[in-house]
Amino acid sequence: LWKLLCTYLPCDVLSLQKSIVQHVEYTLARRRYKRDKCSFYQATAISVRDRLIERWTDTQQYLSSKDSKRVYYLSLEYLLGRNLQNAMSCLALRNRYAAALEELGYSLEELTEEERDPGLGSGGLGRLASCFLDSLATLNFGAWGYGLRYKFGLFEQRLISKAQAEFPDFWLKEGYPWEVERPDVQYLVRMYGEVEDRVDPETGEVKVAWKGGEDVLAEGFDIPVPGFHTLNTNNLRLWTSKASCEFDLGSFNDGQYYAAIEEKERSEPLTSVLYPCDNNAPGKELRLRQQYFFVSATLQDILRRYKKSPSHGLLDLPNKVAIQLNETHPAIAIPELMRLLLDDENLCWQDAWHIVHNTCAYTNHTVMPEALEIWPLPLVEQILPRHLRIIYEINHQFLSEVRRRWPGDPQRVARMSIIEESEPKMVKMAHLAIIGCHKVNGVAQVHTGLLCKSLFRDFYEMWPEKFVNITNGVNHRRWMLQANPAMSAVISKWLGTHDWVHDLGRLERLKELSSNPEFQRDWQEMKRYNKRKLAEFIERTCDVDVDADAMFDVHVKRIHEYKRQFMNILGVAYRYLRILSLLAEEKFDELRQVVPKVVIFAGKAAPNYSVAKDVIKLIIAIADTINSDTRIGGLLKVVFIPNYNVSVAEVIIPGSDLSQHISTAGFEASGTSNMKFCMNGSLLLGSRDGANLEIEQSVGRANIFMFGANTKEVRTLQTTMQYRKPQLDGRLAHVTQEIRSGRFGPTSFDSLVDSLLPENDRYMVGHDFGSYLEALEVSDAAFRKPEEWTAKTIVSCASMSRFSSDRCIREYAEKIWNVEPHQFRPPN
């Protein structure tokens, strides 16, 4: 009987149909005859989830029995995207579910659209974390993600009165069928209170006690993370804050019943909202409390699981557990793990430090000064008095070592200290993370180089072996197989196999075919099909009619000055004015040479970032002028697609011809959408920054359009700029003059335009504008030769194996975590 009960759920079409209909009736308690997409989506999701759960519990059981080392990825952000199709393909049940649904009167595609994106992240960092979870599961690592279950995800962006407006994203409105609540997984997290030194009467040792304060309850919600065509199924555990229900009996008896409840309910808002700034640290008390709440619940959970195994002594922790800190957002884990080991487990400092240092590692994702987290010391003291004491001790021991190595160098000591001696004093989280971790990694070669040469130079000099580069990667199964089924079919047809889905290196073989006319025809048809779909999407969301034969030139990412959407729209305005002057001068031969283009923007601006919001306004103003100018015919259209998120990206990326990644060199740590675009047969127009440089090496110089100053030039220019006032490029001067004069609507965008003055131009728009326009011209010329263009897109796509998150995860496993994949097989 036991064996019978242990078999996996049946997966033939009829069984899938039964399970869906049963979930409509018994889980959702809706009439199975009443047809509505939402219920059928949810029931299908739960039916898939059932099949994940059995693999999930088996995996966890197996890992415990083998006592394998586990990886924990700590991230305050995830951008999971939709789950339904991903989970079905992982289980190899996509076709069967599609058939099952077809007979029930639904298409898988329409049900897919019912799923809402959980927007639990703000940009590349959160999406990277999600790609990593997928690759970890697929490559058979026992790895859990930990995060926060924000009640409101990243705001919904709508365009109202030609500007961004923010609306709350209550993604849980219809419930989230992929999660499982764990009321049995709860921890208390304390904040505030005071510390007291106590002398142990027996040993005479001084112990620090943390007393008083407020407790908040953390409860876990689990989301299964399936691997592709493997049984290995990992977990993403997200914490929600709850009122701790242990009532203060005193107030209860005083007749303060309601006051007591109210007091307890105050803890709810802790996980209410995700901070929407990207590359800009908010410095808010609530944010620090979120970070600590997250870290404390996570570490308590990890230690509890670890201690369940009777053979485990705490000193062995680094051999059984690897903790990866995604940015400094969870860096308070360093003193928190120390606290748990010192105060709760009674270890001595040396042992505790050995464990923390060898277990934790830190990934840096930005060098932008405003994104580096520093907390006012009085705030840390107020919320986490015990942690501040530990930080002092870490700093004290560390600085003694610095003084030993560099005697008579007090400046170095001051530079490296965790505490900045400002008014008020500040705690530098990056320093804490570097000191507390055994490895620190950057996310692209040029970025890691900058960490070692400038931002963390002192630390690199002290511990060169601590610093490693691991260039980012993306999950090609989501970004090719799932987002672009048409391209996947062409690739598999011409390779005669699907093996590239497991090993992206297999795409290399496409290079030989890049000029084959029949292959090219399939490839072009595929691109046109994706462009038509994108055109329909644009029609629906922007009410603009675009021609799928035009070049689709795409710039999608968070709106930020350093990402230079401003430079792009200035280039668009220049193109428009040029077309008009060719018309006026009746230069018809030259007009025929103009490549018809649709310029596509999308991305969110942080709600309090007014420059970024002005850039959106300018894009919309210029778009309106151009789109309504009938003189230019179909030669140029501009759209701003609202509410960019993972599922919108899945439509835009496959439909693009050219994509722009034009950050000022030295500012974009890596970029990851650049990789996704290349994988989807779109050519890059890029600055010499982040992963663009490595992509250039892989695809070859002829297949990418690079321009602008490199990091070194930017640095020199920025230091000399104050003395030299270069002339604005004539074309740029013309465009800005037109903007100021009201050519693009009544607003003159003075402050934006003033930011181009050499003394204000921190992001070198003025400097790079000329070479940017030239790169655009080169890309136009290439687009005019369809066969050559197609060959370039095929070669770039075929060159992307380095940029799969599979490669990236293998590097983390080897260089940082020291873990190996496991060999879990199904129970017989």
Ligand code: 26V
């Ligand atoms: C993000 C946030 C988000 C919420 C509130 C506070 C705060 C403070 C700082 C940051 C910066 C995070 C850095 C970041 O997002 N870096 C991006 O990471 C990507 C993945 O490695 C990389 O591709 C991008 O180039 C980099 O900008």
